[in-house]
Amino acid sequence: MAAVKKRSSSFMFSPFFLFSLVSFLSLSDAVTRSSNRKVTVALNPGAPSPPRGGELLHVRAEGDNDTLHFLFSSQGAPALLLVHTNTSSSTVTVNWPQFEARNISGSLKVEPESSVLYSTAVVFSRLLEYDDVNDTAEPTFDLFPPYELQNFTWSRLNLSGPTALLCGAAAGPAFAGGSLCVQLSVFGSEGRGQSWPRLLHTADSAQLAVWLDGVLPRATRSRFLLELQTVGGAYPPDRVEVHRSIDDEFTPSIFKVSRWLSVENGSSEVLGFLQWKPVAYRRAAPALEDATPCRHSEPQPRSGAAAAEASGLVLAFYEAPRAFGLNVSFGLAGEPFYNSTKFFSWTVLLGTGDPPVDSFSPLVLAMMAVGLGTPLLLLLVGGVCVCVLKRAAASASAAAYEPIN
Numbered sequence: 001m002a003a004v005k006k007r008s009s010s011f012m013f014s015p016f017f018l019f020s021l022v023s024f025l026s027l028s029d030a031v032t033r034s035s036n037r038k039v040t041v042a043l044n045p046g047a048p049s050p051p052r053g054g055e056l057l058h059v060r061a062e063g064d065n066d067t068l069h070f071l072f073s074s075q076g077a078p079a080l081l082l083v084h085t086n087t088s089s090s091t092v093t094v095n096w097p098q099f100e101a102r103n104i105s106g107s108l109k110v111e112p113e114s115s116v117l118y119s120t121a122v123v124f125s126r127l128l129e130y131d132d133v134n135d136t137a138e139p140t141f142d143l144f145p146p147y148e149l150q151n152f153t154w155s156r157l158n159l160s161g162p163t164a165l166l167c168g169a170a171a172g173p174a175f176a177g178g179s180l181c182v183q184l185s186v187f188g189s190e191g192r193g194q195s196w197p198r199l200l201h202t203a204d205s206a207q208l209a210v211w212l213d214g215v216l217p218r219a220t221r222s223r224f225l226l227e228l229q230t231v232g233g234a235y236p237p238d239r240v241e242v243h244r245s246i247d248d249e250f251t252p253s254i255f256k257v258s259r260w261l262s263v264e265n266g267s268s269e270v271l272g273f274l275q276w277k278p279v280a281y282r283r284a285a286p287a288l289e290d291a292t293p294c295r296h297s298e299p300q301p302r303s304g305a306a307a308a309e310a311s312g313l314v315l316a317f318y319e320a321p322r323a324f325g326l327n328v329s330f331g332l333a334g335e336p337f338y339n340s341t342k343f344f345s346w347t348v349l350l351g352t353g354d355p356p357v358d359s360f361s362p363l364v365l366a367m368m369a370v371g372l373g374t375p376l377l378l379l380l381v382g383g384v385c386v387c388v389l390k391r392a393a394a395s396a397s398a399a400a401y402e403p404i405n
Helices: 001-010 015-033 096-101 304-310 312-317 363-400
Strands: 040-045 056-062 067-073 078-084 090-095 108-111 116-131 159-160 163-169 179-186 207-213 221-233 239-244 256-263 271-274 280-281 290-296 300-302 320-330 345-354
Touching: 015 239, 056 090, 056 179, 067 179, 067 312, 067 345, 078 207, 078 345, 108 312, 116 207, 116 271, 116 304, 116 312, 116 345, 159 239, 221 271, 221 304, 221 345, 300 304, 304 312, 304 320, 320 345
Parallel strands: none
Antiparallel strands: 040 056, 056 067, 067 078, 078 116, 090 108, 116 221, 159 163, 163 179, 179 207, 207 345, 221 320, 239 256, 256 271, 271 345, 280 290, 280 345, 290 320, 300 320
């Protein structure tokens, strides 16, 4: 029985077993998280002519028995509305005269209205700049007048499949040769961004990349903040959780992820989220040395009416919205100022359900299996060799004695 137990223990800790376990877990993870959606894109759906004051993009992500509607608008401040329905046949209708007038709610509907499971919107409302004279990265004082993004002049949407690029500028010399851009990407399946921070996404989420390029700062030591507002009905995202990780394989030197969550009162079920890595980049083609940390303030209740005034999309869909806002600040004390490259970019994910969770890749798991299994294999082989040598020595000693009559 002792011999059987020993063989069982050796198998349990053998490299082959560890590698098999790693492969099984990786395959199981891929199977459980795999889901695909059919993605279709419509620009200004149902509009009789090019709309005035901004465009509306509708990206429909259809599943087997549900649909995600992503509506991206430049009517006022850039905003992305996510509506999740429990049917694959739900549709979006727009009353264009009312939508363009921006003076009445209900001009944009998802029908049937009874099919709506969850909705939320994120609005990029203001860009703030301050003079960090003492290099403290604390924007308490020396704030310049903010740039109200609802007053920007926005370009037409530049479409490339389920990706849309929107760029805008404020009046005045600061934006004479620069712009603020927002890029939306919607996905039909699980994957990862091609450029840093390489956020993991699912078919239940969309990615927004924001960058400021070539804008003249109002001081030599300027730093910037971006104000975001989340809007919803009963349960808008209202709290941020920071999760730590021991793996920085896809975002080097970053071991955290921030999640702005929408949770039903008294429940642990996550209805929707915004998720980002606390890092921005100082160049359009980032390298590790171009990474700069960013921080966020705690979400605070905001006026739903003010959010609706900033974004025509919010006003069109919600009758009595609730809103929360926070600021994302770029750069810490000792980090280069905006003037060093006149560029920064930041990426955030918006989705429904639980946020995607980074896990070790099969390559890293295989390396861990080899790293753990090799010492155990050496110990096992060494133990066998010692046993064999001892048995051989004992046999040789027994053969050296002559029997006594």
